Amino acid sequence: MADVTLNNIVKTYNKGEVKAVNNVSFEINKGELFGLIGADGSGKTSIFRILTTLLLPDSGTASINGFDVIKDYKTIRKNIGYMPGKFSLYQDLSVQENLDFFATIFNTTVKENYDLIKDIYIQLEPFKTRKAGKLSGGMKQKLALCCALIHRPTVLLLDEPTTGVDVVSRKEFWEILKGLKQQGITILVSTPYMDEANLCERIALLQNGSIMSIDRPNNIVKQFPDTLFAMRANDMGRLQNVLRSNKLIKSCFSFGDFHHVTMDSGELTMDNLEKQLIESGFQNVIIKEITPTVEDCFIYLMGNAMEN
Amino acid sequence: MRTLKFLLQKEFKQIFRNKALLPLIFIAPVVQLLILPLASDYEIKNINISIVDHDHSVYSQQLVSKITASGYFQLADYSPSFQEAFNQIEKDKSDLILEIPQGFERNLVRENEEKLFVAMNAINGVKASLGGAYLTQIISTHNNDIRMKWSQQSKFKPSPKIEVTTSNWFNPLLNYQFFMVPGILVVLVTMIGAYMCALNIVKEKEVGTIEQINVTPIKKYQFVLGKLLPFWVIGLFIFSFGLFVVAHLVYGIVPVGNLFLLYGYLAIYLVAILGLGLLISTFSDTQQQAMSITFFFIMIFILMSGLFTSIDSMPEWAYIIAKCSPVTYFIEVVRMVILKGSGFADIKNHFLIMMGFATLLNGLAILNYRKTS
Incomplete structure (x- = not known):
């Protein structure tokens, strides 16, 4: 059964000039960890605000636990936990006070649902008298998650929870999410980081308010149509220029130490290319076949969308 | 009710933790009441x-x-x-x-x-x-x-002449401070009420905490009451402090009229002025905007309230504007009750008008404040 459904949601700003969400439909199953992957300005936050009943869509319907986001907004507000992209707790209240406050306004107590937040709260405990505004970025996010969980929501909506958080804290945060998923909580999480996509069960790739693809990360990777090669040589800048000017090379993007390249494999092989590159004066040429990542797929789909 | 209690608890905690705001609440009344009445003296000497x-x-x-x-x-x-x-x-x-x-x-x-x-x-x-x-x-x-x-x-017959003897009522020594201090008390309560209420709500918008609050089962009226009540209490406190401590000890002003009447009017006035703050907060997204809009209204309200110049001697159009400001009525009432000892019958109309202001301002604010955009 689907816990969250969106049907043809459209949202525009500035009287229709800016199309933030363009005909988006998807479903999230109960207990699923679903990721919205997209660059800044791709419409992630607008979708979150519609689902949390803070924003009315121009057209289309959406529901959470079967409740309509417009008609039954009061019921939905009791059942969801929302963590906005911007830290939105009271910075002048302490960790303990924030937690108590959010527990009481949901008519519950910290004690009642302590088992749910225990693993996270243990890390916060040493700072429980510290003001929320004085916490580190990672700690702030953990506190915000605690506050969003304190009333035992059925659906958890996390808008870019790991943006601006260090690598270690990010990793911990995803571990926490996995734990929560095992408790049967449906989680919708958005992120601009492609490497986090693999940690979700299913992902939707979002670009300019439209969904380019929805599937499991490994299926999305399988949909990559070409064989992907990683290449490096002594002069990476010139290498990219040379590869891009070659008509048989379909695409070439720089990925850290390597360039990810697809080519017309009927005409060109790895060995041919290596020979050509050495003739052009490159040294230490390395070419190897690799499996594509979600990011490769994202860039490929983005290129397709632009051509259309 | 339980939710409201916790909202109030949170609100007071935040107010008492605000290092800039707290001294203002306590020091502003003393300083203003000490400086303004002594400086704004209309008696011409020298x-x-x-x-x-x-x-x-x-x-x-x-x-x-x-x-x-x-x-x-x-x-x-x-x-x-x-x-x-x-x-x-x-x-x-x-x-x-x-x-x-x-x-x-x-x-x-x-x-x-x-x-x-x-x-x-x-x-x-x-x-x-x-x-x-x-x-x-x-x-x-x-x-x-x-x-x-x-x-x-x-030894001529004394020529007839008219002699005029004057007797000053309510303020026998023509002490200008008696006239100014009650008016300045009103200004204080107005400033604290309108500014702090407007800024406090807008702060939640600016910092983003309203986003988190909106996704909770808190009802509109609970949130609004949770914001208004603390400043209502602070307004009462500042007025009492100014009246019984500064005005009494420094200027020797003892209210002649009924205190219950005065506080009854103050209670309604505070509701009206907090309604103004609430209304302003619904129009602004940042504290800077709220500050500017409040400043505009408070400036006009105070300068045209009859605090410094009598509104009866204003031109017709200015008189009408002055009559549209709640501050005007409260200054009149405060002077009437404290200096003259007016009773309820004398200020009955003032009561009705202030209730009208309270209903109008709060009504507009609630219409304009929407939880879902």
Whole structure:
């Protein structure tokens, strides 16, 4: 059964000039960890605000636990936990006070649902008298998650929870999410980081308010149509220029130490290319076949969308 | 109710933790009440006078000494000609010229009549008219003294004259501070109420905490009450502190009227003024915007409230604007109850009007405040 459904949601700003969400439909199953992957300005936050009943869509319907986001907004507000992209707790209240406050306004107590937040709260405990505004970025996010969980929501909506958080804290945060998923909580999480996509069960790739693809990360990777090669040589800048000017090379993007390249494999092989590159004066040429990542797929789909 | 209790708890915690706001709540009333009433004094003293005496007689000397002994005038110079005295006015050394003609004493005794010439610098209208009035009064007293002396000597039947005796009610010593202090108390309560209420709500918007609050089962009225009640209490506190501590101890003002009546009116007034703050907060997204809009309204409200100038002497259009401001009514009520001891029957209309303001401002605010955009 689907816990969250969106049907043809459209949202525009500035009287229709800016199309933030363009005909988006998807479903999230109960207990699923679903990721919205997209660059800044791709419409992630607008979708979150519609689902949390803070924003009315121009057209289309959406529901959470079967409740309509417009008609039954009061019921939905009791059942969801929302963590906005911007830290939105009271910075002048302490960790303990924030937690108590959010527990009481949901008519519950910290004690009642302590088992749910225990693993996270243990890390916060040493700072429980510290003001929320004085916490580190990672700690702030953990506190915000605690506050969003304190009333035992059925659906958890996390808008870019790991943006601006260090690598270690990010990793911990995803571990926490996995734990929560095992408790049967449906989680919708958005992120601009492609490497986090693999940690979700299913992902939707979002670009300019439209969904380019929805599937499991490994299926999305399988949909990559070409064989992907990683290449490096002594002069990476010139290498990219040379590869891009070659008509048989379909695409070439720089990925850290390597360039990810697809080519017309009927005409060109790895060995041919290596020979050509050495003739052009490159040294230490390395070419190897690799499996594509979600990011490769994202860039490929983005290129397709632009051509259309 | 339980939710409201926790909202209030949170609100008070935040207010008492605000290092900039808290001193303001306590120090502002004391400082403003100590400085403003003492500084804004309309009584005109130290008018500089130039005297041109062409007579040099006993009577003219007596007149001059009476003028200088009155306490209102300071003898700037004693010139031989009007032209020289006028130079003093041009140099701003003197405000008034009194010219005593040659043969002043002789004519007064022989002809029973003599004319004096008074010229004044009317750039400061209040000073000129008051100075003129003081001077005329002194001259007429002097005149009476002379007449008394002559009528006794000649044993004529005393000429009939009207004597006016004044009796000052409600403020017998004409103490200007009695008039100002209650008005300034109103200004204080207004500022604290409107500013703090508007800024507090907008702060939640600006920091983003309203986003988190909106996704909770908190109802509109709970959130609004949670914001209004703390400032309502603080408003009552500041008023009481100003009235019973500063006004009483420093200025010796003891309310003549019924305190329950005064506090009843204050309670309604605070609801109205907090409604204004709430309304402003619904129009603004940042504290800067809220600050500017509040400043605009408070400025007009206070300057046109009759605190400094009587609204009855304003032009018709300004009078209408003044009557549209809740501050005007409260200043009237505070002065009536504290100084005059007015009862409920005297301020019944004021009560109705303030309830109207409270309903209107809060109604507009609630219409404009929407939880879902």
